[in-house]
Amino acid sequence: MNDTTHGIRIRSGSLADAPAILNMLDSAVAWMNARGNTEQWGTTPYSQKPGGVARVERYTTENAPYIAELDGSAVGALVLDRGPSPQMPIAPAEEPERYVRLLVSDRRYAGRGIGAALLAHAAEETRRAGAELLRVDCWAGGGGELVAFYERNGFLPTDRFLAQDWPGQVLARRVG
Numbered sequence: 001m002n003d004t005t006h007g008i009r010i011r012s013g014s015l016a017d018a019p020a021i022l023n024m025l026d027s028a029v030a031w032m033n034a035r036g037n038t039e040q041w042g043t044t045p046y047s048q049k050p051g052g053v054a055r056v057e058r059y060t061t062e063n064a065p066y067i068a069e070l071d072g073s074a075v076g077a078l079v080l081d082r083g084p085s086p087q088m089p090i091a092p093a094e095e096p097e098r099y100v101r102l103l104v105s106d107r108r109y110a111g112r113g114i115g116a117a118l119l120a121h122a123a124e125e126t127r128r129a130g131a132e133l134l135r136v137d138c139w140a141g142g143g144g145e146l147v148a149f150y151e152r153n154g155f156l157p158t159d160r161f162l163a164q165d166w167p168g169q170v171l172a173r174r175v176g
Contacts, residue, residue, distance in 0.1 A: 008113065009068070010121045011066065012064075021077045075106045075108075078103050080126075138150060151171070153173075158171060
């Protein structure tokens with residue numbers, strides 16, 4: 001796939017993209033921590049968390065990864081699956097769905113619509129798969145800024161959940 005929106009090119013990802021995704025995740029943790037947010041992803045760089053590297057490698061080999069590029073550089077990543085992570089307290093949908101398992105962008109390019117372009121691509125991939133439901137879960141703390149981001153991108157909140165002491169929100173978007 002070679003979608004282009006506002007100079008952002010979206011292509012299929014692979015295991016070769018795992019280091020770039022890990023760099024984006026590490027920089028996101030540092031960015032959140034610098035803003036005082038240590039609850040969402042903690043304070044340990046993602047690449048140093050137990051299982052972090054293996055999880056990203058699984059995402060790029062067992063799921064459908066997509067990479068957003070600007071001028072040939074990876075600036076965002078999205079991973080689609082057929083349902084929520086079995087490790088999360090989220091029930092699968094009662095219909096075919098696609099599920100955003102990961103969405104991250106390089107914070108140096110914040111405000112350029114990278115996340116929105118990746119979510120639009122996810123909606124199109126969901127349609128192509130013959131599904132009408134696209135879902136995502138996210139951190140619901142911190143005043144709800146992340147929930148509001150997904151709402152601005154066409155998602156509606158459905159179920160709230162707690163994963164240990166981590167407050168989460170499931171959101172859904174109809175794409176059919």
